[in-house]
Structures are given as structure tokens and as C-alpha cells.
Amino acid sequence: MMKGATLTSLSAALAGLAVMAASVATAETVAPDSVPIVDMELQQSLTGAKGDPVAGRDTFADRKKGNCLACHANADLNDLLFHGEVGPELDGVADRWSEAQLRAILVNSKDVFGEQTIMPGFYTLRVGxxxxxxxxxxTILSAEEVEDVVAYLMTLKEN
Structure with missing residues (x-):
């Protein structure tokens, strides 16, 4: 009988640890309604980690996610058709904007450029x-996807 009670206690303790671990893992992600954009910058990562530039390139090019090519030309993706001309070309964007500025623009461009911009906020719930x-x-993109796109954009430097 003691063995069964010990196993039950051990199982309960392990379940509690699993819940705590899950809470810690998600505690670092900044919620869309808590993003601290200050002076047109967002210094902290939304996830507490650097993004993956390869995954960011995929999200950037994905017509059902970022759909960035609908508005922006990008020579790195010349193999894809229909680059837009509404937004600025993104060649060399990492030389023009800091990582914190690019993150803020992606999260909610209206906080950076003003309400008149047609660029959507990709990590905001204030969408009209x-x-x-x-x-x-x-949100249009997850916190991780935003960080991935930021990491990708930081690779786009002038030759």
C-alpha cells in the first residue's frame, strides 16, 4: 500500500512540474496586448529568443502568412513572382532600420508610421x-514568426 501511495505522490509531483515547466516556457512570450513599443522601437524579443532567419524567409514569402511580397520587392526572392511596389524595397533594410525598429514595424506598423499606413500590424489585436x-x-503572425521574420530581415544588407 505504501508503494501505491508513493507512486501517486510521485505522479502528482511530476504532473505539477510539467505544468510549471510549461508555464515557464510560455511566460517569456509577450502577449499581443502587452507589447511595449517605445519611441518607435521594440527592444525585447517577443519570445525571449532570437528568431530563425530561414523560417523567417519562408514566412516572408508565404502568401498566406506574412505575404510581404504583396507590397515589398526583395531581390533575395527574385525567383518568386509578383513583388509589390506599395511599400519600400527591402534590399538593404537591415542597414536602414535597427532590429528593434523592424520588430516594432512588424508588430504594429501603425504605432511606428501612424494610422494612415496601409501596412498591417502582424502581432496586434487592434486591427480595426x-x-x-x-x-x-x-494575430496574423505568432510571436515566434515575427521574431523569425525580424531575423530574416536583419540578413538583408547592402552588398
């Missing part, structure tokens, strides 16, 4: 009126 029900209360 008439949002489709499936998208209400959701």
Missing part, C-alpha cells in the same frame, strides 16, 4: 472593424 469571425482576436 469588420474583422472576419475566424480571425477576430487572433
Amino acid at each position: 472593424l469588420n474583422v472576419a469571425k475566424d480571425h477576430n482576436g487572433k
